[in-house]
Amino acid sequence: MLEAVIETENLTKKFGDLVAVDNLNLKVPKGSIFGFLGPNGAGKTTTIKMLLGILFPTAGSAKIFRKDIRKDGLEIRKQIGYVSETQAMYGYMSVSEIINFCKGFYPTWDDHLVEKYLTLFELPLNKRVRELSRGMKTKLALLLALGPNPPLLILDEPTTGLDPIARHEFLTTIVKELTEAERTIFFSSHILNDVERIADWVGIINKGKLVKVSPMEELKLKEKRVRVVFQKEIEPTELNAIPGVTKVEREERGYLLTVDGDVNLVLTELQKHPLFALEVIDLNLEDIFMEEVKGDEK
Amino acid sequence: MLWKELRESRWRFIIGLIVFVLFAASLPLLYEWLFKEFLKETLKTIPFPLPKEALAQIELMEKQYDFYIWSQWFGKNLYQFSTILAILMGMGLFASEASKQTMEFLLSKPISRNRVALVKFLVGALEIAIIVAVSSFSIYPAAKFTGHDVELSRLIIGSVPTCVGLLLIYALTFFFSSLVDDPVKVGVLSAVTALLLSIPGWFSKTRAYSIFAFMQNKEAFFQGKLPWLEIAVVLGFVLLFYLATLGYFKQKDY
CATH class of the missing domain: 3.40.50.300 (P-loop containing nucleotide triphosphate hydrolases)
Incomplete structure (x- = not known):
């Protein structure tokens, strides 16, 4: 630093x-x-x-x-x-x-x-x-x-x-x-x-607690969401175990993962399973902020 | 900082100075009229006999000009009105800045809390001393103008204990102002404390311990000697309250 x-x-x-x-x-x-x-x-x-x-x-x-x-x-x-x-x-x-x-x-x-x-x-x-x-x-x-x-x-x-x-x-x-x-x-x-x-x-x-510190670019680069729909049912615990995945939310037909880290690594892990859909969503500061603040409230 | 404090207190100082000077100078100017016209006429119209002590006081005032000056100025009006003045001068020092949130603005500047407190205290103390001294000394030319004599040294000696006593009232108000962030509450708290301090003066046995009896300073005025020991004791209390305020202010969150 x-x-x-x-x-x-x-x-x-x-x-x-x-x-x-x-x-x-x-x-x-x-x-x-x-x-x-x-x-x-x-x-x-x-x-x-x-x-x-x-x-x-x-x-x-x-x-x-x-x-x-x-x-x-x-x-x-x-x-x-x-x-x-x-x-x-x-x-x-x-x-x-x-x-x-x-x-x-x-x-x-x-x-x-x-x-x-x-x-x-x-x-x-x-x-x-x-x-x-x-x-x-x-x-x-x-x-x-x-x-x-x-x-x-x-x-x-x-x-x-x-x-x-x-x-x-x-x-x-x-x-x-x-x-x-x-x-x-x-x-x-x-x-x-x-x-x-x-x-x-x-x-x-x-x-009162510092929940995140990062350069802005790095923050936007590292913090992503991944929407994934598997062909076969996967246990959420398995998704939680992937390095960089901080949150797993169930959606109608698949999962919405919050990633803080190397998104490519997460994608590689997800692609080991047969997939119907895989989408990477960029986050803006508001999304990241809400994630940190609201996530904490949960 | 000094300029700011002078500017903030300037109207209280100017109005205080004018009122006190007019009040003090009016005493010699009213003397002839008071004793030759007003009192003689008024006493005739009172339907009941006045107490002997009151009549003796009136007679003494008429015969001894110095006693008249002391009793009407140092012995009564000066210490009473200047106590109110000291409370007015001190009640907003910290409390106004805290309530208006300007203390945050001030303390964000490179200035130590020691200096903030010192400048605030000194400006108010100096202004009180000037008002008391100038108003008391204004008796001298006013007396001359009406054909009477008052020794200037007596006016000086009479002013010193009043100033020192007022410093104590001011230091108390200064202390309360650092504790409470509402100038009105500080004023009330100081007034109640001043009232409590006056209690020893109500009884002859405890009168010697009253700060207001000290401020009246009858013996010093007539004997021409300053009560150095009492002055030192009162100044010691002033220092104590100043240090207590400083200690609290240096730890206080704004």
């Missing part, structure tokens, strides 16, 4: 009896756009808040740029641009005031970059933050996150509440501007299309 920018080890957060994040072991490669997926309440925001030192882990550890989040939080936050889910900012400040306020925290603040995004996002400098629309607030939050020119951007559900046009604009800007700068982007969302569009790595979290 490539050098990890974020690395967690058994990271756990409990709120009373509720385990919000459960022994999370995650590595975010340098230079990647890492989509952190999960349904509402899966533990995405809790994980992000722990990385930023806003919440404190109950157990486990995490490192960002090889620095411990508990000991070196201040140094770490100098290198992170963060857009929060709530986008709560000081509403009484004007756009220019909040830019100046944030500028004071970062020695690496880049005025030219901010000028560029101000023009690109068409943000009104004199307008108060509370008077901005949701879309404008999102753009302002992104501008403030980009201002210090950070090597790591953490975006927590940044497109929630945006209309489709604003969402498309936002994501296009991120991809265009940020991949050019070779930043690492850790991007949480429950909007699967967004993640599929821009992420090159995917992590799926459900009920």
Whole structure:
């Protein structure tokens, strides 16, 4: 694996009896756009808040740029641009005031970059933050996150509440501007299309547990469904025993197999039996996500 | 950070300063009218005899200008109204940021929680001290203007214990503000605590242990000496509450 920018080890957060994040072991490669997926309440925001030192882990550890989040939080936050889910900012400040306020925290603040995004996002400098629309607030939050020119951007559900046009604009800007700068982007969302569009790595979290981490291409390549109809009845246990088959579902005349691994190997095994039909179905991210999340619910 | 805190508290500070200065300066300006017109006329119309202690107090105020100033400012109005001011200044420090979720925005920036707490505490404490000092000192020119004299040193000495006592009320509110994420609840909690702290002052035997008796500071005003030991003890409690707040804030999830 490539050098990890974020690395967690058994990271756990409990709120009373509720385990919000459960022994999370995650590595975010340098230079990647890492989509952190999960349904509402899966533990995405809790994980992000722990990385930023806003919440404190109950157990486990995490490192960002090889620095411990508990000991070196201040140094770490100098290198992170963060857009929060709530986008709560000081509403009484004007756009220019909040830019100046944030500028004071970062020695690496880049005025030219901010000028560029101000023009690109068409943000009104004199307008108060509370008077901005949701879309404008999102753009302002992104501008403030980009201002210090950070090597790591953490975006927590940044497109929630945006209309489709604003969402498309936002994501296009991120991809265009940020991949050019070779930043690492850790991007949480429950909007699967967004993640599929821009992420090159995917992590799926459900009920606080990390259920899948993989490069996007590999994920799509490895995760398939196979529809098979045998000429003679085969026991499902026999199908379950094939390496790579993670799930066997009975269909009217045959079986639907979920494969996570080498699909050719599975096909070879299936072809050892007389068949009526054999079909390989490609999965998109939504199918994979539903498989992981819903499968867990079953 | 400093600019933000000053900006957020600026209206409370400006309004507080204006109200307190007007209040303090009005005392010398009203003196002649109060004793030569109002009280004489009013006392004649009261259908029952006033208690002897009250009459003695009125007579003493009329004869001794310093006693009038102390009793109307340091002895009563200043500590009462500035207690409310200290609670108002402190109740939103953490609680407002928590309830509006701006604390998350602030803490995601490269700033230590130590610094956040220190700047918040110092700005409020400084503003309270300025309001108390400026309003108390405004008595001096107002008295001169009406042809009376008050020693400036007495006004300074009178202000110090009030400021120190207010720091304790403010530190308490600061502490509650870190515990409870609702500024109104913090205000109520602080007001109830201030009320409880006033109980020793209701009885002569325990009056020496009352923070409000300390803030009135009658002996120091008239004898011209600061109660250093009491000041040190109260400042010790202020430090204790500050450290308790810091300890809690540094562990708190937002």
